[in-house]
Amino acid sequence: MKPTLxxxxxxxxxxxxxxxxxxxxxxxxxxxxxxxxxxxxGLIMIGPFAWAVSTSLKPRGAMLVLPPExxxxxxxxxxxxxxxxxxxxxxxxxxxxxxxxAVTFGQLVICSMSGYAFARLRFFGRDTLFVLYxxxxxxxxxxxxxxxxxxxxxxxxxxxxxxxIVPGIFSAFGTFFMRQFFLSIPRxxxxxxxIDGAGTIATFFRIIVPMSGPAFATLAVLAFMGTWNSFLWxxxxxxxxxxxxxxxxxxxxxxxxxxQTQWNIVMASTVLATIPTLIVFMLAQRWIIEGxxxxxxxx
Amino acid sequence: MYERxxxxxxxxxxxxxxSLVGVAIFTxxxxxxxxxxxxTNWDLITPARFVGTANYxxxxxxxxxxxxxxNTLSFLLGYVPLVIASGLFVAVLLNTKIPGRQIFRAMYFLxxxxxxxxxxxxxxxxxxxxxxxxxxxxxxxxxRGPGWLFDPNxxxxxxxxxxxxxxxxxxxxILLAGLQGIPxxxxxxxxxxxxxxxxxxxxxxxxxxTPALVFAxxxxxxxxxxxxxxxxxxxEGGPAGATMVLVERIVRNAFSFSRMGYASAMSWSLxxxxxxxxxxxxxxxxxRS
Numbered sequence: 152m153k154p155t156l157x158x159x160x161x162x163x164x165x166x167x168x169x170x171x172x173x174x175x176x177x178x179x180x181x182x183x184x185x186x187x188x189x190x191x192x193g194l195i196m197i198g199p200f201a202w203a204v205s206t207s208l209k210p211r212g213a214m215l216v217l218p219p220e221x222x223x224x225x226x227x228x229x230x231x232x233x234x235x236x237x238x239x240x241x242x243x244x245x246x247x248x249x250x251x252x253a254v255t256f257g258q259l260v261i262c263s264m265s266g267y268a269f270a271r272l273r274f275f276g277r278d279t280l281f282v283l284y285x286x287x288x289x290x291x292x293x294x295x296x297x298x299x300x301x302x303x304x305x306x307x308x309x310x311x312x313x314x315x316i317v318p319g320i321f322s323a324f325g326t327f328f329m330r331q332f333f334l335s336i337p338r339x340x341x342x343x344x345x346i347d348g349a350g351t352i353a354t355f356f357r358i359i360v361p362m363s364g365p366a367f368a369t370l371a372v373l374a375f376m377g378t379w380n381s382f383l384w385x386x387x388x389x390x391x392x393x394x395x396x397x398x399x400x401x402x403x404x405x406x407x408x409x410x411q412t413q414w415n416i417v418m419a420s421t422v423l424a425t426i427p428t429l430i431v432f433m434l435a436q437r438w439i440i441e442g443x444x445x446x447x448x449x450x
Numbered sequence: 451m452y453e454r455x456x457x458x459x460x461x462x463x464x465x466x467x468x469s470l471v472g473v474a475i476f477t478x479x480x481x482x483x484x485x486x487x488x489x490t491n492w493d494l495i496t497p498a499r500f501v502g503t504a505n506y507x508x509x510x511x512x513x514x515x516x517x518x519x520x521n522t523l524s525f526l527l528g529y530v531p532l533v534i535a536s537g538l539f540v541a542v543l544l545n546t547k548i549p550g551r552q553i554f555r556a557m558y559f560l561x562x563x564x565x566x567x568x569x570x571x572x573x574x575x576x577x578x579x580x581x582x583x584x585x586x587x588x589x590x591x592x593x594r595g596p597g598w599l600f601d602p603n604x605x606x607x608x609x610x611x612x613x614x615x616x617x618x619x620x621x622x623x624i625l626l627a628g629l630q631g632i633p634x635x636x637x638x639x640x641x642x643x644x645x646x647x648x649x650x651x652x653x654x655x656x657x658x659x660t661p662a663l664v665f666a667x668x669x670x671x672x673x674x675x676x677x678x679x680x681x682x683x684x685x686e687g688g689p690a691g692a693t694m695v696l697v698e699r700i701v702r703n704a705f706s707f708s709r710m711g712y713a714s715a716m717s718w719s720l721x722x723x724x725x726x727x728x729x730x731x732x733x734x735x736x737x738r739s
Contacts, residue, residue, distance in 0.1 A: 181647075182548060189543050193557040195615070200560070202583055203572045219586050265469030274462055280470075287477045291676050291724055293697045294717040297704045298483035299476060301494075321472025350453060351461045380565040382679045383697075387705060398567040402683050405571075414575050421568045432563045436556060439563065444623040447669045449562060 200425070207231065207419035214414045230419035238400070239392060240423060247397040248427075250315045250385075251378040257320030258374040259367055266329025267355055271341070281330070284323045292383065300387055309388045315396070319378055325370055328446065332366035333359065369442035372435055377448070379428065397424045488714035498711070505715035515716065517691065518699045521606065525695060526674040528610040533670055534663070536614060537621025542655065544622070545629040555626070559619035566616070570683035573612045574599065599685050602692035609680055609693055616680075621666045628662025629655070668731045675723050696720050 206214055208226040234240055268274075269281050299318060308314030336359065344354045360367075382398045389395050395403070401424055404417050432439060443449060453461050488505055492498035509515050540558055544551055561569060576583050577598035585595030596604040636654050645653065656663075678697035681687060687694035687702075700720070704713035 182546070185543050185546050186548050189540070189548065189554050192540055192543075193554050196557050196561060196619070199569075199572045199576060199615075202576065206575065215581055217581065217586065218590070219581060219583060261469050261472065264465045268462065268466040268469075272462055272465060274466075283478070284473065287473065287481060289721075289725065289728060290477075290481050291697075291717070291720055293676060293678075293700045294484050294714075294721050295477060295480040296701070297710055297713055297717070298480035298487065300705070301483075301710075302475065302480065317472075318476040321469055321476050323473055323477060326469055326473075350457075352464070355465075376563060380563075382565070382567060382682075383701070386682075387701075398565045398679075401565070401567045401571060405574075414578075417571055418575065421571050425564055425568050428563055428565065429560070432556075432560065436559075440555070440559060440623050443562070443620065444627040447624065447665060449617075449620055449673070 203418045203421055203425075206414055207422050209415050211413065211415065230413075230415040231423070233416050234419045234423065238404075238420065240420070242393055243395050243397055243400040244424075244427070246312075246394060247379060250312065250319075250396055251375050253312075253316045254319040254378040255371050255374040257316065258322050258325045259371060261320055262322055262325030262370065263329045263360070263363070263367065264355070265326045267333055267359060269326065269330040270333035272351070284326055287323045288327065296383065296387070303388060310391050310394055312394070314388045315385055315394075318384070319374075319381075322374070324448065325374065328370055328373075329363075329366060332363060336362065368435075368438045369445070372438045372442050373446065373448050375431070376439070484714045484717060487711050488718050490711045492710040493708045494710060495708075501711065505712050506719075508712065509715055509719060514691075514694075515699070518694050518696055521691075521693060522675060522677065522695045524606055525610060525613075525677055525693075526671065528607065529613050529674050529677075530667070530670045532610065532614045533617050533621055534667055536618045537666065538625055538663070540618060540622045541625035541629055542651070544626060555619075555623075558622055561616040562619045562623075564616075566679035567683050569612065569616050570680050573608075573615075574684055577608055600689055602690050605685050605689055605692045609677075609684055612684070613674075613677070613680055617670070621670065624666045624669075625659065625662050628659045628665075631662075632658045664731065664735070668727070671727050672724050675720060675727070 205220075205222055207230050208228070209220070209223040210225060210227045210229055213220065213223065213225070269277065269284075303309065303314050303318060306314075308317070340358055340362075341354050344358050349357065379396075380398060381396070382402070385396045385399045386402070389399060392400070392403075401420060404420055405412055487498070489500060489502060490498040491501050491505075544555055544558075548554075577585075579585055579595065579597045579600060582595075582598070584598070588595040598604050598608045632654065636658070637650060640650050640654055676697055677695050678701070681693050681695050681698055685693045687698045696716070697720070700713050700716050703709045703716060
């Protein structure tokens with residue numbers, strides 16, 4: 152018998168309790184061990200964020216104390232005031248929002264339509280073309296980035312929103328993802344619409360789109376996260392501070408304050424930059440986790 | 451396709467056209483261009499000059515390139531086993547009936563959704579040799595912590611550790627999805643037969659989880675060949691080139707030294723590595739079925 156922390160049913164009538172009740176509060180030593188381990192791991196995950204918040208609330212110089220104060224002795228919002236005063240934080244934040252929303256919206260439109268073409272329309276060379284789409288997924292961004300930069304700069308799109316947004320809209324992955332979903336929809340529904348005289352466009356927008364909510368949500372989440380966190384591309388094509396996205400602006404912070412990095416200010420900016428991610432994550436947690444688990448795309 | 455005649459093509463153009471043009475210009479075109487560029491020397495100012503396979507030959511004898519490759523592989527060899535092990539560990543723990551599972555799952559996943567730049571900045575501060583939290587803790591137990599990101603021997607382990615921390619939740623959700631697909635009855639039957647926790651892990655969980663494990667493994671491998679963001683923000687390839695990885699070197703060659711052809715050749719060697727990895731996984735999967 153395994154050792155258990157639940158009371159044995161010695162009191163009269165206890166054994167009559169439904170089994171479900173006992174299994175729900177099954178606090179034997181194993182469950183406690185699992186909870187302890189998971190809790191320790193969870194603290195390791197949250198710890199660095201908590202430390203960032205704690206540092207951001209310290210006054211200048213209080214970081215350089217040994218041993219470090221886990222909690223600020225005299226908490227202050229100075230660092231936040233400085234970030235917002237010395238750094239176009241809101242501008243950068245709005246840039247990130249605008250670019251991520253535009254790319255997401257663009258991908259939903261373009262990829263759903265091309266995905267539908269690959270799933271349902273019949274045309275010469277469809278399967279070959281689709282294989283080529285998939286083949287591009289294997290090519291690392293490092294291969295694409297040099298010519299892409301040249302193309303985009305020849306178009307005069309460096310230091311512009313267009314340069315940040317347009318190359319991100321045409322996702323072969325998005326097309327692939329939507330096609331797979333559309334293939335899972337029973338054909339009968341569309342055939343019924345055709346008999347009623349609906350064309351492809353009407354069928355797509357009236358029948359397919361309304362029933363593809365989950366696929367749209369997942370692709371939206373992946374596109375949004377991917378764009379929001381994207382670093383290399385905006386780093387390369389944006390040099391004006393007014394057009395930077397959050398990750399790029401954050402990465403320049405270390406350089407702004409020469410000599411000793413003012414960690415309270417850097418951490419304050421990091422916290423401010425992470426809060427929107429946190430909010431989106433809490434609101435869309437289910438879609439995010441399912442989308443990532445199903446696709447293997449980290450965004 | 452429900453339309454006939456020219457309408458058919460109009461509908462096709464409407465649905466597929468934008469994506470086809472966009473993918474051609476912003477993905478397929480650059481891929482072809484990069485391949486062509488890898489056989490030229492081009493500094494963006496003077497016209498590109500065809501040099502045959504000279505760039506690839508130069509790669510073979512470029513000590514810097516081999517060093518970069520070794521660094522990338524040492525990242526991979528540290529990161530992949532650790533992230534799979536920690537992801538599996540957490541997934542198995544969270545697949546049990548404990549209260550607050552959803553909250554724990556969210557805690558582990560939080561680093562995954564956070565931008566690499568934010569994470570890298572936080573960890574730079576944690577790794578600070580003099581005032582960082584990690585060395586202070588080590589000091590409490592009487593260990594003199596290393597210089598971490600400033601020490602050529604410790605910079606790569608530090609980056610690996612941070613990457614494992616960030617991606618544990620990513621591997622966890624892939625494996626959790628796999629675990630939840632294992633029928634309960636198997637475990638119940640095993641329990642009746644008297645199998646303990648480790649026997650159930652060995653004979654039920656691991657075998658049935660293999661597809662999810664292989665998926666997580668292949669993605670982790672492919673991603674680790676392309677490691678860049680964390681390196682750029684945490685060390686910029688330093689100290690003394692100890693963390694210079696492939697993508698960092700490609701980006702430098704292209705955008706700092708304007709060696710477009712050489713950078714392209716290097717990027718195709720990266721593609722070669724990823725392609726070979728994918729091929730191995732494909733053959734393994736086909737061999738099994």
